[in-house]
Amino acid sequence: MATILGEKIRAERKRLKLTLDELAEKTGSSKSYIWELENRPVVRPSAEKISRIADVFGVTVEFLLDDEKQTLTESDVNQVFFRRVTQLDATKRAQLEKFLNAIDDDE
Amino acid sequence: MATILGEKIRAERKRLKLTLDELAEKTGSSKSYIWELENRPVVRPSAEKISRIADVFGVTVEFLLDDEKQTLTESDVNQVFFRRVTQLDATKRAQLEKFLNAIDDDE
DNA sequence: TACGAAATACCTATATACCGAACTTTTTAC
DNA sequence: GTAAAAAGTTCGGTATATAGGTATTTCGTA
Structure with missing residues (x-):
């Protein structure tokens, strides 16, 4: 149901042991929106959001967006x-x- | 009046000698939207658009989004x-x- | 010069990104 | 056990991303 992007975000968030709320705060988002990114079947986040999320995770935007790329x-x-x-x-x-x-x- | 992102997009587009229409087609956008990215004082494009634009230019998303970063x-x-x-x-x-x-x- | 075509600038309409708040489920501590 | 707190989920509303049109400017060429 979730997108590959959503799964990546959840996986990285869990890896860093962050709650939706914590990741939301670190990225200047609402927790409801982080939840949507992780769970909705279709999402089209802004470049800025994805960039800030990548920053927190310490990964490249390219890694998050490229569906082919499953491993770091x-x-x-x-x-x-x-x-x-x-x-x-x-x-x-x-x-x-x-x-x-x-x-x-x-x- | 334009954003730094807008100026970067215009500069790279010119470097590749592409028209708005051509860049629009290569990135799955409308030419009017490419124009807006280049010229409007505030833009918040989706990660997907920026990613496709970065692809065409052969630059990283990070380069396009980071205002500090003026050169590759x-x-x-x-x-x-x-x-x-x-x-x-x-x-x-x-x-x-x-x-x-x-x-x-x-x- | 004039004329059409190509490029650019701007406008309007629609879908949806994103938020706040309410609600539900899970976890923690007694 | 069970109550409070924390985490996760849902939803309605507002702002805006983006397409598609149209007006305006630039440019080539006769």
Whole structure:
């Protein structure tokens, strides 16, 4: 019944052992609205609310909003790949970006 | 008169040489609403809209929303890059790995 | 110059984000 | 047990997000 976003919010709230009221206060919301975010079948919160919630949880907005992304940690494979990428010099990094642009055809 | 968010959206849109109409279409919005985001003195867009706009621009939601943040940091750039990579299908991901191997000559 | 098209600015209407307060359920302490 | 307190749920109302229209400006080109 709840959205994936709603489930994530509830999970993180529970992880931090916060009540609806506490999370509401920390994010400048009402507890009824936090409840709605967690439970209603369709929600469309403002960017500002989501941003403040992400702040309290210590996660990125992207993590909260991306339904594909169910876990906080990247896979080990990704971590290795990303470490190599961050260590590239600027020229090679630019080459890689260009290559990514070429194969990642966004319609 | 416009918000900092509005100015950022306009700046990025211009950088990508997009019209209001084009950005609207890419983000599933109306052009009038994109105009309002850029020009109205107060706006409170939904997380979904901002997320889709950030996607088109290739920036993080955090960059768009944080008024302090006027320029993209290294970690913003990396975050977007990594996100794109994780969303590639297996074939393209393999291509990218191969390309990385080619340019990343570990002496 | 003029004319159409494209871009921009603004207006109106509708759906819904979000709140406060009341209500119900669960937990805590005696 | 049972009463109070805390947590969670529901609901009605108001403000506003957003689409879709229309008016105005800019721009290319003959």
